[in-house]
Amino acid sequence: AQIANKTVKIGVLTDLSGGYEQNSGHGSVEAARMAVEEFGGKIGDATISVLAGDHQNKPDVGVSIANRWFDVDKVDMVTDLVNSAVGFAVLDAAKAKNKMVMLTSAGSADFTGKACAPDNSVHWVYDTYQIGRTIGQAVPQLGNKWFFITADYAFGIALEQGVTAAIKPAGATVVGSVRAPLGTTDFSSFVLQAQASKADVVALNNGGDDGINSMKAVREFGLLAGGMKVAALGLDALPALKSASLEVAQGSMFATTWYPEINPEAQAFMKKFIERRKTAPGPFQVGTYSAVLNYLKAVQATNSTDPKTVIAKMRATPVKDAFTNNGVLRADGRMVHDVYLVQVKSPQESKSEWDMLKVIKEMKGEDVFRPLSDNACPALAKN
Amino acid sequence: MSDQRVLTVDNVTGHYGDSHILHGVSMHVNEGEVVTIIGRNGAGKTTLLRAIMGILTKRGGSIVVRGQETIALPPERIARLGIGYVPEERGIYATLDVTENLMLPPRVAAGGMSLDDIYKLFPNLYERRRSPGTRLSGGEQQMLAIARVLRTGAKFLLLDEPTEGLAPVIVQQIGATIELMKRQGMTLILVEQNFRFASRLADRHYVMEHGQIVDVIDRAQVQARMDSIKSYLGI
Amino acid sequence: MTHLPDTVTKPTTSNHTLIWYGLGLIALLAAPFLFYPVFLVKLLCFALFACAFNLLLGSCGLLSFGHAAFFGAAGYVAGHAAKEWGLPFELAILCGTASAAVLGFLFGYVSVRRSGLQFAMITLALAQLIYFLAWQLPFTHAEDGLSAIPRGKVLGLFDLDNIMVLYYTTAAIFLFGFIAMHRMTNSTFGQLLRAIRDNEPRAISLGYEVNRYKLMAFVLSATFAGLAGSTKAIALKIAALTDVHWATSGSVILMTLLGGLGTLLGPVVGAGVVQAIEDHLSSLPADFAVFGLFRLPPITAIIGAIFIICILLFRRGIVGEIQHWLDRRSGK
Amino acid sequence: MSMQALFGQLLVGLINGSFYAMLSLGLAIIFGLLGIVNIAQGAFYMLGGFVTWMLLNYAGIGYFWSLLLVPIIVGLIGAAIEKTLLKKIYNLDHMYGLLLTFGIMMFIQGMFVHFFATAGRPYTVPSALTGGYNLGFMFLPKYRGWVVLASLVLCLVTWYAIEKTSIGRTLRAATENPTLTRAFGVNVPALMTIGFGIGVALAGAAGVLAAPIYPVSPLMGAELIITVFAVVVVGGMGSIMGAIVTSLMLGLLEGLTKVVYPQGSNMVIFVIMLIVLLVRPAGLFGRER
Amino acid sequence: MSAPSDEPILRLENVSKSFFGFYAVRDFSLDVRRGSIHALIGPNGAGKTTIFNLVTKTLPPTSGRISFKGIDITKRSPSEVARLGMVRSFQISAVFASLTALENVRVALQRFRSDGFAFWKSADVLHDLDERALALLHDVGIESYAHVRASELPYGRRRALEIATTLALEPELLMLDEPTAGMGHEDVDRIAALIKNVARERTVLMVEHNLSIVADLSDRITVLARGERLAEGSYDVVSKDPAVIEAYVGSEHE
Ligand SMILES: Nc1ncnc2c1ncn2[C@@H]1O[C@H](COP(=O)(O)OP(=O)(O)OP(=O)(O)O)[C@@H](O)[C@H]1O
Ligand SMILES: Nc1ncnc2c1ncn2[C@@H]1O[C@H](COP(=O)(O)OP(=O)(O)OP(=O)(O)O)[C@@H](O)[C@H]1O
């Protein structure tokens, strides 16, 4: 095989101006460029270039950019794709044009389920199924009576289901649950309801700004002081924790796919990233770096950009880099790797600016990602 | 002589956008005079008043009010020289009630009428004092527009067709009011279609045609020149 | 609406219209050979949407702040019809358009009695309810949206996955909508709408039930917005929450204004400019910088700046300014 | 729900309501008196939060000084925008004001994203206002109590200044017929600038109050504006008291919805707006024109 | 129809209208005879325009009953009443500003066609109406302005256009609110002649402050003050009534 036109083009399609910018956005673009730099910008005599696209969280714009990248700019692979609606739309376009998609920031489990495209896409970092399972396996039995504050969308609901599955067998009960609209800023009413429920544990099944805001309200209204335990389950990236501040976020637990101390590569990457972006990377960004890196390795090895060829090679090669120590790309497109339950350190425990997390439990990828035996991916069944 | 000149308009031009309306108007008004501007529809009478007030933005020439050149001044500064303006379209504020309409214009000189005096003069308005301005009948709005400037203490008033749409009794009442104001030493420019009404009050008539002053008729000459007046006005 | 630019109140000068028409048709036919067809398809859908919006604003002076509801809801229905019910392309679009018409009737029924900002706010409130439904109803798939909507074949013959077939089909739909709306503006009905817009009490006093006329105009505008939305859903294969979000209603106003309110081609040109900015300026080489110095600010900032400049300097919009210039040249 | 819990909910509702009040009051002034639908109000609110954060981080100026300084700074920025941009569109249809401020909002927000990225920034509650009171039925954080107090005082002072003095009616008149109002001797341009500045300063003040509770980020005002705008419409465009009272009512109603049907909590206001506009087009406290 | 018949074409029985407790019209009754020119005069704020608004259903009455051609119209909508044959002009001129004079008249004529909702039908078919429209413009003396936009017409011509538009509907009852207000003397005379002319075939109810016109045209006059009837009769009777002189005409008039 040959690399067409002597170029390998990578498109990072992400949100550069909206709410997802902090977890993906420019950080993802930078991460992709860092991966490219490790190849000196070249594979053999083919040059590697990176395009950045801002889908503005509009699927129309996303799919239109992706199509043009594929058809006009001859982009070989599109990555990041934060915002699942954009992800699905671009995945569909890639399938039709036989291009490659590496989802690193969108989380719907349907990417390796109903909508799976094993020959064209890989799902690299996390998914809602895994989040639920991780929580389900790892959430300690903090108490007997639980109250849920759940963000009203797939991610929050997956968390809620995961927690429920985890606590029920041990005899714990859910004494109340509210679904807060995505983007709620004021959680005081929900927090009061939690307080009134006399639960032992309040689980915050949400992420991003919602997670920070709800955590703040929990502290403000003195739930912790009153002896309740709080499991903030969706808080994720280090920058988000920084926004919340350790004072507020300390003690909360969440499932993550990455933290800086997993290996020396991760720490080196982190250092370099901070130099360039003045802030620590989050899992999506490290994931994008990892995805691009492994993609380029496979392209180099096969001397091809044909998705099927590249993906076949990637399946045969274990992933070990700054993102994970033991990743395996599965037939359905799922990259399976270890995940962690972490807890936020208190300000006293934290020794440096980004020293924020301690690991509570490590989990094997096989135990938390949806098993192939579930036959969730229809395209795989046909083969 | 110039110290009793309240207004001197010299070679004033005026435009609305691209259309040239005033073609070099010159006139003057002395202290305590009532002067009318008469002429057919569209002659430019209203435009002249708007030019004096500075709300016609494209204007040229010279307009001196009480010794001060105003051609470069913004309207609020001109008004504060002590001019009261009753516009043709009455300019009653819909968002203000009758009392608020009355209270709106700031006092520009001492000696304006009090609210009570005004309501005594126009009992109709007192009855409707809580009503939004534009809910008044056409005639009531006209009264309100006149009443409004009486409160400001302005000694120099520009009235644009103050009797339009008013019942005969009220026209007479306004005539009486104007006479009263004149006796109190106020200076007035009156734009009127109703010549019979105007002729009784005015010391001097400026006749306007196509944006120019084409004739000046003193009070004494009115009878003698009735024919040409009729032809000017198309009666 | 007292101070709309004169392009709104002035009937379009007919001597230019024919030339515009001819040029437009040629451009429409030749475009896919000059520009990227997928982009053009999207552009045409939004252009049709903007025309539908302009129809209501131009003919009735009613500024709707909820037109995204028709555009988006029709997209969901058409998408669902094609994907889940397996309806052919034509029927799916028909379903979507019809649902927009029904929705338009309901919206219009409650809103046309009011005007100005109150009208805008009622339409906004109703559209927000639709947005809420789009979050909650199962068939819209909340934040994931509908994707991989099958395009099917035109008349069962031509495969729409062929980009040229897709383009010309969309162009045909656009042309149909555009001409239909143009005809409507210049119909016996349109004539009465102009009268009603100019002076509603007078029209009532002449014996017209003005609310029925306005309702009719509203439904027609909603229907064409629905046609645009359905076509978009099938052509781009997606229907998502952004389609029903108020920002989409805002952006269609922007397109119309930028192109020239009340002008024939304004909404089309406006849609083109906005789409081009949204798509092209937002996808650049990762190390792109202006003069090697600045990163380009986000699209929102750029669009915001264009908006400001447009309102301050080119209030008539692009087409409006050109028309004005032509009129003045031929007039003097 | 127990009586106690109900009280708690009502109280938090009130807290939120007083927040809305600050924001909608500014909007109501700008809208009711200047006739501008200021979509950029959310951006000024964000600016308030950001300037507060910057003052602390770059100049070491704390919360209470910010409370004084930030509204002035934001108000001046607003006045500058009014002087350069908004004044060109006063005699045009409402729509242009809406679109222009929409553009201004996108621009300000976009530039902040450009320079500061979207990450939220923490701002700690000033130490004098940490902790809280146990009211028996609920725990009231001191800071929230402060928010209610501060915003109610600010709102009432503003209301008094505008409705009980001649400023309000002069502003209203200036909006309705600026030319004539000038011809009466009112300096309309200056008045408009001041009016806009005050309205915007209130948004800035709300930003300061918000900084310790919500993360300060460029997008913090983006979605809020549409809700707040609905509040103003429900209260009656141009009615200052209407905006304040409706804000408090909305806070309460929203709080109750969060108990009964949480998913719909950010939709209540639109339902209310719809009903109000259909039944009483001028709004609850608005005067018919 | 030219001879006044006995049955009134318009009848108001004890009609009142209050605005938030303020009675603009109080317990007012009126019969307008078919074929007559009936003038409504009275001081400013007497309630004349309000009565017009009540009759044409622009405002709902607080109490009382209004009938037109024997039909009770108290609860009808304004457009319905217009279709029954009662058309008004407005105190502040009401034309369709962006349409030409010809198009203005055509809007009225279009009501007799059934294609008002025909959004697919080209407006060109409306040229069928041109002939009739031009004739009407001719009647009011402005056919030379047929293709001028209404907003560009001089004020007096605009009033004439308004009357032409009103006449296009061939109303049985024509309601004119201050038809000569703000007009120059030439225009006033023209309009007066016009009213006289059209009244030959229909009934006219008008509000007017110009007493010479009232005297010249009207068969019957009702004088209104403070929302109530002060006097009624022919000009000679009414103008000598001391109450009317005090409330309206004033001492100086002739
Ligand atoms: N706002 C305007 N824009 C353009 N032209 C105008 C405007 N106002 C008035 N004109 C034109 O200016 C000319 C003079 O108008 P003006 O109102 O001054 O006349 P006038 O003498 O007051 O007449 P009238 O007796 O009818 O009040 C007229 O031809 C009129 O059409
Ligand atoms: N919508 C309204 N709301 C409140 N008051 C009103 C309303 N319409 C009219 N009025 C009041 O009712 C009274 C009668 O008004 P109307 O307009 O009928 O008088 P008119 O006889 O036509 O007077 P004019 O000769 O001055 O036109 C006035 O005092 C007016 O203020």
Ligand SMILES: [Mg+2]
């Ligand atoms: Mg005039």
Ligand SMILES: [Mg+2]
């Ligand atoms: Mg009247």
